[in-house]
Amino acid sequence: MSIKKELLLLSRDIGGIVILFVMPMMLLIAVTMVQSGSFDSLLGTRMQVLLVDHDQDSISWRIRQSFANDGALELIDQLGGKPILESEAKGLVHQGDYQLAIVLPKDLSKDLQVHVKQNVSKILAEFDFSADTIRATGGHPVAAKEIKLYFDPATQAAFKTAVRMSIDKLVSNIETEAIYSTFQSELGEPGDSSFTEQQFISFKEMDDSANGRSVIPNAAQHNVPAWALFAIFFIVVPLSINIVKEKSQGTMVRISTSPTSYGTFLMGKTAGYLLVSLIQFYLMLLVGVYIFPYLGLQHFQVKGYFLLLSLIAFFSGLAAIGLGMLIGTIASTQEQSAPFGATLTVVLAAFGGVWVPVFLMPNIMQKLSVLSPMNWGLNAFYDVLLRNGGFKAILPAIILLFLFFILTLSIAIIYDKKKKTV
Amino acid sequence: MSKIVIHIDSLSKKYRGSQEFAVENLSLTIVQGEIFGLLGPNGAGKTTLISMLCGLITPSEGTFTIHDFSYHESPKQLKASIGVVPQDFALYPSLTAKENLCYFGSMYGLKGKMLGDKADAALASLGLAGYKDKQVGTFSGGMKRRINLLAAVLHEPAVLFLDEPTVGVDVHSKKAIMGYLLELNAQGTTIVYTSHHLQEAQEFCTRVGIIESGKLWRIGSPEALIASIPQANNLEDVFIDLTGRGFRDG
Ligand SMILES: Nc1ncnc2c1ncn2[C@@H]1O[C@H](COP(=O)(O)OP(=O)(O)OP(=O)(O)O)[C@@H](O)[C@H]1O
């Protein structure tokens, strides 16, 4: 009966229904579309870099080579079928069309060779292995060369540093090789067979998708559960308003004077709003599965996870309802409960990693994020979606969410009892 | 001697942060079948007293029992035996008349067809049968007053508390409401009610108590109270006389 009443009340409030069901879906679509660009650059699609190549020799070849091996960057050296001019590249980057342009000066490879050769010969001459080499290669010292980098003014400093360092490393590798091979040829060694191009020290990134906590979701895998959680928790607002209304319209007096306890009364609300939060969740899933691909976004994979995802949504809903009932019980006016509930939800969402995924947060915030029940839910969703976790994996989160519900509900009931001693 | 239904013993209430007692050292006994009227000016303590009896607020001092039940020992039984009609409308405006009654009835454990039938019968008895499927928010003040009353009686309480049940209604609604209450009383319901309408109380009550500053100054049948003051012809005269003397004893 009380469930029926809650659902009747909800169904007679069309504006409320729209806010509850449609707004979160719109939010999800909007945010995913806005974020998908930045998420993808962060998570794997390639960033385009302009190359103005006046060198056309071994160094430019090596740079192209290393860019081809790099998954994150894509080199573009032609626009409209023509080689890019420096002025053109500068303009495009300045406008923000591209984040980076690399300009290789003319004769870069050749002059590096000459420069290395001169130096090697000079050293060899000092050891006096064969005095005539100096004369042979002598001549004018070569002017220092510079590789120009144009960055989009909005580029992050960290990215600039990373690019500068990797190009620097590339050039010094080439320089080292040139020095080696010049020594070899000057000393008359048999040539390339003894020289290993292989780097002595290299790095290998370990993939720990099996058990680690550092798995990175794509935009859909993050946004669907994150915003579904946000929507679920946003029922704090209508629910707390609903309870405040019971007080302001006097119906709470009837409930308090009836043999039905406040706890039982709240359980009726819990059941009604739990249904609402599950519907919300499934609507969000539908958006992820059917509307995302339609909008050119990555589609959200539900297959095989449906039951676990529903379970997480169920307990997240309970936690949200507990919070809403507590706020509704303590607040005495809608003017208190609505802004407070909305702000608290947004803050918990921010802390919990809904807006910005936790792995992108500063260190301190990452530590604080565990305080938000939305973070427990989100992590459980990640466990299922990215780490292939089963029921066991999400059990701690579910227990935590349930305890949160019990705690908030108990405080609400105790507070209600206390209120009678005005 | 009739059965004692409400027994109040030295009951006091001082709201937190307040200097004065809203109800002070009040003792009163009400027996089965009475229609007891609590009369007094604004702020006298009528609502406070009723709120304590209904379990909405806890007394600062003193005790009371209703049907020998107390809120400490058997709150559920106590609550099941009383009905409460609040001073302000206490209804869901977006629910229909019947939905409101059924919901509140269900709080007392009523359910199913029995509940629906009771709601229909109650609505019919106060001339609202044609409005049972209309949302209460669209009702006139008089209609809301009637629903407000019906929502408290579906479970057939032995004691009915009413806080100004006829405030702001026209003569017809008032007549309908008072007639309905007399009917309930005839079936054995004890009624405790507050009012500012002294004429109404005089006609309606078997006994009245005049309260001011949280104290009961006079108690007795309307006839006895009128007789106790030489020039008084009705309760209003009694009231004015008491007010004129600043509620001093005498
Ligand atoms: N919640 C409260 N907190 C503090 N003081 C209160 C509270 N409720 C009532 N009072 C005070 O207690 C006293 C009695 O109030 P009460 O509402 O019982 O009067 P009443 O007889 O019902 O008046 P009315 O005829 O206007 O309804 C008043 O002085 C009032 O200001």
Ligand SMILES: [Mg+2]
């Ligand atoms: Mg009052």
